[in-house]
Amino acid sequence: MKKLINEPEDVVDEMLDGMVAAYPDRLRRLDDAEVLVRKDAPIDGKVGIVSGGGSGHEPTHGGYIGEGMLDGAAAGEVFTSPTADQLESMIEACDGGEGVLCVVKNYEGDVMNFDTAAEMAEMQDVEVSQVVVNDDVAVQDSLYTTGRRGVAGTILVHKAAGAKAADGADLEEVTRVAEKVVDNVGTMGMALTSCITPDKGEPTFDLGADEIELGIGIHGEPGTERTEKASADEITEHLTEQVLEDLELDDGQEVLTIVNGMGGTPLMELFVVNNRLQELMDEHGLETWDAWVGDYMTSLDMEGASITVCALDDELKELLLAPADTPGLTVTE
Amino acid sequence: MKKLINEPEDVVDEMLDGMVAAYPDRLRRLDDAEVLVRKDAPIDGKVGIVSGGGSGHEPTHGGYIGEGMLDGAAAGEVFTSPTADQLESMIEACDGGEGVLCVVKNYEGDVMNFDTAAEMAEMQDVEVSQVVVNDDVAVQDSLYTTGRRGVAGTILVHKAAGAKAADGADLEEVTRVAEKVVDNVGTMGMALTSCITPDKGEPTFDLGADEIELGIGIHGEPGTERTEKASADEITEHLTEQVLEDLELDDGQEVLTIVNGMGGTPLMELFVVNNRLQELMDEHGLETWDAWVGDYMTSLDMEGASITVCALDDELKELLLAPADTPGLTVTE
Numbered sequence: 001m002k003k004l005i006n007e008p009e010d011v012v013d014e015m016l017d018g019m020v021a022a023y024p025d026r027l028r029r030l031d032d033a034e035v036l037v038r039k040d041a042p043i044d045g046k047v048g049i050v051s052g053g054g055s056g057h058e059p060t061h062g063g064y065i066g067e068g069m070l071d072g073a074a075a076g077e078v079f080t081s082p083t084a085d086q087l088e089s090m091i092e093a094c095d096g097g098e099g100v101l102c103v104v105k106n107y108e109g110d111v112m113n114f115d116t117a118a119e120m121a122e123m124q125d126v127e128v129s130q131v132v133v134n135d136d137v138a139v140q141d142s143l144y145t146t147g148r149r150g151v152a153g154t155i156l157v158h159k160a161a162g163a164k165a166a167d168g169a170d171l172e173e174v175t176r177v178a179e180k181v182v183d184n185v186g187t188m189g190m191a192l193t194s195c196i197t198p199d200k201g202e203p204t205f206d207l208g209a210d211e212i213e214l215g216i217g218i219h220g221e222p223g224t225e226r227t228e229k230a231s232a233d234e235i236t237e238h239l240t241e242q243v244l245e246d247l248e249l250d251d252g253q254e255v256l257t258i259v260n261g262m263g264g265t266p267l268m269e270l271f272v273v274n275n276r277l278q279e280l281m282d283e284h285g286l287e288t289w290d291a292w293v294g295d296y297m298t299s300l301d302m303e304g305a306s307i308t309v310c311a312l313d314d315e316l317k318e319l320l321l322a323p324a325d326t327p328g329l330t331v332t333e
Numbered sequence: 334m335k336k337l338i339n340e341p342e343d344v345v346d347e348m349l350d351g352m353v354a355a356y357p358d359r360l361r362r363l364d365d366a367e368v369l370v371r372k373d374a375p376i377d378g379k380v381g382i383v384s385g386g387g388s389g390h391e392p393t394h395g396g397y398i399g400e401g402m403l404d405g406a407a408a409g410e411v412f413t414s415p416t417a418d419q420l421e422s423m424i425e426a427c428d429g430g431e432g433v434l435c436v437v438k439n440y441e442g443d444v445m446n447f448d449t450a451a452e453m454a455e456m457q458d459v460e461v462s463q464v465v466v467n468d469d470v471a472v473q474d475s476l477y478t479t480g481r482r483g484v485a486g487t488i489l490v491h492k493a494a495g496a497k498a499a500d501g502a503d504l505e506e507v508t509r510v511a512e513k514v515v516d517n518v519g520t521m522g523m524a525l526t527s528c529i530t531p532d533k534g535e536p537t538f539d540l541g542a543d544e545i546e547l548g549i550g551i552h553g554e555p556g557t558e559r560t561e562k563a564s565a566d567e568i569t570e571h572l573t574e575q576v577l578e579d580l581e582l583d584d585g586q587e588v589l590t591i592v593n594g595m596g597g598t599p600l601m602e603l604f605v606v607n608n609r610l611q612e613l614m615d616e617h618g619l620e621t622w623d624a625w626v627g628d629y630m631t632s633l634d635m636e637g638a639s640i641t642v643c644a645l646d647d648e649l650k651e652l653l654l655a656p657a658d659t660p661g662l663t664v665t666e
Contacts, residue, residue, distance in 0.1 A: 002525040002545065004565045004602035004638060014565075015601050018608030022624045058600040192335040212335065232337045232347075264597040266633050267391035268348050269337035275351030291355045295628075300599050303634065305337060323665075330663040332656075 001201035003301075008198035012055045012075055019062055023327055026066055034082065035090045036062045037072040047165040047174045048072070048094030051103040051158060052087060053110050054079040056197070056300045057218060063328030064155065069162035070326070071100075078197050078300070079219045081109030087117030091126060099127030099171035101178060103157050105150025106134040129171050131178040133157055135187040135308065137246040138215030138224050149217050152260040152297040152308045153185035156320070159329070163322035177319060181310065186243040189306030190223070190235055191216040191262065195299045214238060218262075218299045232269065236276040239307040244284060249311055251285040256292070256320065258308035263298030265305055270294065273305055289317060296328070334534035336634075341531035345388045345408055352395055356660055359399055367415065368423045369395045370405040380498040380507045381405070381427030384436040384491060385420060386443050387412040389530070389633045390551060396661030397488065402495035403659070404433075411530050411633070412552045414442030420450030424459060432460030432504035434511060436490050438483030439467040462504050464511040466490055468520045468641065470579040471548030471557050482550050485593040485630040485641045486518035489653070492662070496655035510652060514643065519576040522639030523556070523568055524549040524595065528632045547571060551595075551632045565602065569609040572640040577617060582644055584618040589625070589653065591641035596631030598638055603627065606638055622650060629661070 005011045012034055019036060020027050028039050035052075042048060051061040052074030061073035071094040074082035091100045100121070104114045111132060118128040134145075135153030142149055161178040169177075191213045194203035204220035207213060212235070215224030230238075249255070259274045261267070274293050281288045289312055297306070312320070324331040338344045345367055352369060353360050361372050368385075375381060384394040385407030394406035404427040407415035424433045433454070437447045444465060451461040467478075468486030475482055494511040502510075524546045527536035537553035540546060545568070548557030563571075582588070592607045594600070607626050614621050622645055630639070645653070657664040 002542070002562050002636070004525070004568065004598065005605055006564045006566055011601065011605060014608045015604040018604030018606070018611075018626070021611035022604065022607050022626045056599070056601060058604070063600075192337070209335070229335050231339045233339055235337065263599045264634060264636070265337065266389070266596045266631065267396075267628065268344065268389060268633065271348040271351030271355065271391070272338055272344060273351070274355050275347045278351075278354035293351070293355045295600065298599065300601070301597060301636065303335070303597075325665055330665060332658055332663060332665055 001196055003198060005198055011198050012077055016075060030089055030093055033086050033089050034075045035072060035086055036065055037090065037093050038065055041071045041094050042096035044096045045098060046096050047098045047169065047171050048096060048100035049103065049162050049165050050090050050094050050100055052082045052090065053105050054081060057297050059328030060297045064158045064326050066326030068166050068322055068324035069158045069329065078199060081107065081113050084113040084116035084120065087113055088120045091117055091121040091128060092124060095126045099129065101161055101171060101174050102128060102130045103154065103161065103178060104130055104132050105154055106132050106147055107144045108146065127171055129175045131157060131175060131182060133182055135185045136217065137186045137242055138188050142217060143221040151187045151189065151218055152258055152306050153187050153310065155296050156185055156310050157181045159324060160316060160319040162324065163319040166322065180316065185308060185310040186246045187306050187308040188239045188242045189216050189304060190214045190239060191302055191304035193264065193303040195220050195302035197300065216304065218297060220299065232272045233276045236273050237280065240277060240280045243307060243309050247309060247311060249286060252287060254287045254289040254312045255281065256290045256310045256312055257281065257288055258292040258296060260297055260306045260308060261295040262302040262304040263295060264301040264303040270305060277307060334529055336531060338531050344531050345410055349408060363422055363426055366419050366422050367408045368405060368419055369398055370423065370426050371398055374404045374427050375429035377429045378431060379429050380431045380504050381429060381433035382436065382495050382498050383423050383427050383433055385415045385423065386438050387414060390630050392661030393630045397491045397659050399659030401499050401655055401657035402491045402662065411532060414446050417446040417449035417453065420446055421453040424450055424454040424461060425457060428459045432462065434494055434504060434507050435461060435463045436487065436494065436511060437463060437465050438487055439465050439480055440477045441479065460504055462508040464490060464508060464515060466515055468518045469550065470519045470575055471521050475550060476554040484520045484522065484551055485591055485639050486520050486643065488629050489518055489643050490514045492657060493649060493652040495657065496652040499655065513649065518641060518643040519579045520639050520641040521572045521575045522549050522637060523547045523572060524635055524637035526597065526636040528553050528635035530633065549637065551630060553632065565605045566609045569606050570613065573610060573613045576640060576642050580642060580644060582619060585620060587620045587622040587645045588614065589623045589643045589645055590614065590621055591625040591629060593630055593639045593641065594628040595635040595637040596628060597634040597636040603638060610640060
């Protein structure tokens, strides 16, 4: 294993300090916790939006802290849920008196710990609401989940809920729009290579030199199919068909698409995928309202990509267009 | 080789179409050319800013097209200079009557073809000026250069010159600030792994499982030293010392730093590097005015990073703070 790290057990700690060192005017770290929050958190009178999960998916989630998106993000060890204690500290630090929405990716550890943290925070009189994101259409249950996994579509939940909260909506309304995104988004991913965790130092799974894995999760969980390597167009077609089959969209539906890199994929290749993806949207009579291409939800150094499609209505478009100013995503007026 | 591509010879063409498909309101592609320009180019009365070079360094350069940065970017084949004809088409397409500044990374092919293109454009009565960026402190001459190589510091030239042009300055003034950045910026990089070009399909150079290469270029050109793998802190210290030795900054000097990923490096690791980098700035009595962390100037799928330090004065700070709205870099007011 060759990585730009020091001791594997320090990587999350040093990463968080390195993030604060990069954005000292925007982020601060809670004392003795693997939690980042907006420098000005809590924002009085605004619903707080928080998320969290295992590390290794950067810029998810800490990179989405800022105006118009998250107030806080908890970083567990690599591919490991943050503890309930850490999550509770985050929830309390982000409560400006109007309650806090927790955006949770559907993994058993995350869901359990967020549940416990919410109960603990409620005992401190913080109103807490929760949305579980499960956009991965590849598998029903999986290694770490009951039900579908939460993957790149989560960023759209951060964006829509964050915009609604910035606009002064109450916890119920913010939760409603977060759920609307969850109801309208689907994602499917694939890997050319396995990721290598700092701790283990070897590939999480073995893929032959001519093999790829379709339907992969963001921790190297098994996908739906291991197959021979294929062209970018063939892969894009397969992923897109699966997502569209799940979403069952009407002709002319406006959508936002994401071509998401898994961490080790050159941007060049993501644009090649987007080229075919936008042709496919046309062929299916769908209208791309916005197309994102980049590394939004990664798996360490994994090479591969996922495709996300989210059906939009006027409300979601307005929320996605609203200003956001975070290290990982900026939307200007 | 496993890559998300179709035929290797189509990768640049499909990438460019995929970029336009992602940003159809911002970018357009010149007919029959591997050149992207601002959708609204040429901008009447504004000095045009253009750049270009071999592909494989994305988001460089096409990703920096937009308000406050570039008007156009030419994309050669992977790691190969664009032709003079393509560069000339770009220069003419970006001339709004006030002339065009070409920002050229110092590689022999690029410099030669930009020179020829400038002569051709001048025959069409376009005023052309040129700045050659050579921020890589690692080597004096190299495989593809006479003199030092141009690497990640180039993005700061795009930003400063772009802001000056957006402010209505004339070609001479825009050129002056571009040269000021070149005079004040230094970069040094390292690789954990080689990149693999689509064409060749194998690593450009061999690095043992326990080896790293310091002072590497962005095409896998040899660096200054092949050494045993080291910790992120040790690597960061080595790169930073080399850059600072070259720049010879005064105590208290304000700087902008960049931790740049080479394409295959997880963001997590770049933040670990930034953590030590900012400590080193402190230890050297330097003041970090802004710290960038991300993939700005890549080498396909290479794992590794470069560190850039740029000394700032009030003029450069103002130009770097000015709004920019491009796919690869957004600065809000």
